[in-house]
Amino acid sequence: SVIESLPYESVTRVYLQSRDRYWTRQGLSGFAETDHPMEIWDSTYGQPGTRGILMSYNRGPKARGLGRESEAAQLRFGLTTIEEVYPGIRKNYERGFVKVWDRDPWARGAIAYLLPGQVSSLEPHIARPEGRIHFAGEHASSLRGWMQGALESGRRAVAYTAWAARASRSGSCSRRRRRPAARARATSRAPSCRPRRRRAGRGSPASPAARTG
16 A cells, blocks of 8 residues: 555654854854764754754664664764764753654654655555545655645645535535545645536426535
8 A cells, every 4th residue: 555655764853952052153054964974954043042953964774773772872962963063062052852753653754755666656646535534744745845745735635625525515516526536736725516507397497506615
């Protein structure tokens, strides 16, 4: 099935809170790429306040190995590696937090991706509903790996369930008009459900089509 076959990338994030953003006084951005391999992000970039958060962003095999360590070891790794690039994090460190996406019971991974051949074998089926069950999330969108993708797919799922609810209440959708197959690319508009105009019988006026939305 698609659920069993769709691969996810491993990501482990180590967040370190600093009592101030000392790197900005040096004219530095708070972002970097290292050869661990690892990225460093200033997670408070552009936000008000004096405190700052530098984040160690790890992907792939590095993230899986780090994810199996204890939280204390993960925080030590973050302090050691970020200190190499932005000296002063140890001195200013207040507290930390670790997010291991592989351990998240509702995600079991960070970012969905497709292997060679899966664009044709899986892509058309990822967002397809199973009866009354609709699927949403970054994996079921055109923007995998981003919150915008989760929002996009959520709007699509809501649009289709709203369409089904209106059709069920009105009872006027033609059986020949079938709901379009769900697509990964979202639309904020629900499919229209317009009833057929009932033909007038002898001696009876034509009945106008009822509005369904």
